[in-house]
Amino acid sequence: MIKGYSVMRLLDYLSAAGGAMRANPFRTFLTMLGIIIGVGSMISMAAIGAGAQAQVQDQIRSFGANVLMINAVPRNRNGIREAGNVRRPLTSGDARAIAELGPVRAAAPSVAGAAQVVHGSLNWATTVNGTARDHFTIRGWELAAGRLFSPDDERDAGKVVVIGSTVAHKLFGDGDPVGQIVRILNAPFEVIGVLREKGTAGDGQKQDDVVFVPLMTAMMRLIGSANTVNRDAVAYILASARSETSMTAAIMEIDALLYQRHDVADDDDKDFTVTTAASILAAQKASTRTVSFLLGSIAAVSLLVGGISIMNIMLVSVTERTREIGLRLAVGARPRDVRKQFVLEAAIICAAGGVFGVILGGLLAVGVAKFVGWRVLLEPQTALLAVAFASCVGIFFGYYPAKKAASLQPVIALRSD
């Protein structure tokens, strides 16, 4: 027996399989189409899913794991939604009361507005945020230079400002802003601190493009109250729980406290919301779940249809190439060699379809990112997995035609015309 008879190299199979594909490229492409669409949907699904996941993680990171945000919302009364001016807006009094709660470490009321900030001949349109110094503690935001508001600044509505790194760069370039004077709405403010760069938040908001002034300063000199009726209204309150485990307790106690302070009768009457990283996560998941499900269904159906069309075309190919099979058997191919050749051919068609599918899915994901604005993330291992999966589809659906080819009798195969 010739040594190594059973060893037919994979490369030789590949060249035999590749030749058949080159013979009819258009038909091969049509055969691949189902696989291309299937893998394309799979890839875009994975990219959107991974993007959403990354976005949520970013958002949680920038929001802070133990952070709670309390916003005022118009309340429903007897099924009628009240006007934007809520009857009892959130106030700095609410913030102080929340800060007193056991599971809560700190709470900071905030108002925000847009304003032009001017230094010398340079000016920059940015967000002015009026808040308490606890705001920075809650968000874990550190100073790059200078200091935060002193209790005197907060009490006396001092004309001091802590600026974000983007604003520092735009107005001062590489110079040191601390101690300099900037003008906000024509009022002079002393820059007392520059914040460390925090990067872009998950929702695309540039967090460093902001300036902070004491809450009193913002309400009295710059923005005013968040509510035209109540002069003590703030836009939102930021709070943090003592630990991750005290989050639930913190939410419950804040709810109870504000129900009492705002005369809320029942849940329908609620005029505020408490947002946490977990609730952002839930909302994000819900919005991407629908799309993922849709794309997943398309992927499953396309791969099934693609597999069936592979099987179909392979059966045609076996019939067309009966003489070739007969010849191969005559010169010494064992039935299993023929079977391997056809299975491999189906696998290669599907793998190639998988590669095109990855490209299509990648383009689709980029399109979604550009036109829908979702974050997408295409991981290389996902692409590899998709191509491998497509190949498995080829092996599964190519097996029956290959078995048919291998079971041909050489004498009959050679006789066919």
Added chain:
Amino acid sequence: MIAEARKIGKSYALGSTTVTALHPSSFSIASGEFIAILGPSGSGKSTLMNIIGLLDRPSVGQFRLNGTDCADLSDDKAAQMRNRFIGFVFQAYHLLPRETVLKNVELPLLYAGIGGRERERRATTALAAVKLSHRILHLPSQLSGGEQQRAAIARAIVTNPSLILADEPTGALDSATGWEIMRLLGALNRSGRTVVLVTHDVHIAQQARRIVSLRDGKIISDQAVVPGRTDGTDDQGIQRHAAA
């Protein structure tokens, strides 16, 4: 004996009737012979060749190739024996249209599990032997009929088999080219290979040294060809072999 047939026959069930393609026949082929199996179409000569070539199995009788009883041969084992002992030459050449001449000739070596470089070397040698060295990278469709058949012969000899089976090798060629192919087969025989030629053409058959004539599925004569004679139908000077 390279091949030994004892009362082999072949019949097919065709609907409710049984068609006998070959009545039980016995013969043997010695190593180094040049045999022509002669007969009109439907005489059973292709059936006989397919059995000799292990492409088909007899319904009855015993057939031994190179000492191996082929009755219980598995498909894999039969493929292996075809690969090692037999080189096929067909009327329709059966070259793979999308592969170069070189790749076509390499094909039997591929199934013998021989590596790429060695395959190429042996195929090149086989192609030189049939004087096709200048055509190795062409596609079969770029070759003339005679050249295609020479390529097929190169494929048949590339594994250095002891038996060459040629089924109407000149059937698709004009007579001049046909003679050229016959001379090539004769040369292969002289170099020590056993050649079995299947043909319906008496003149072609007379190029062999022994003629087995078939008609209606029966061996009607088995004679040696006297060198120099061109008319093989004459009884004079012809040795008779035992016919079944």
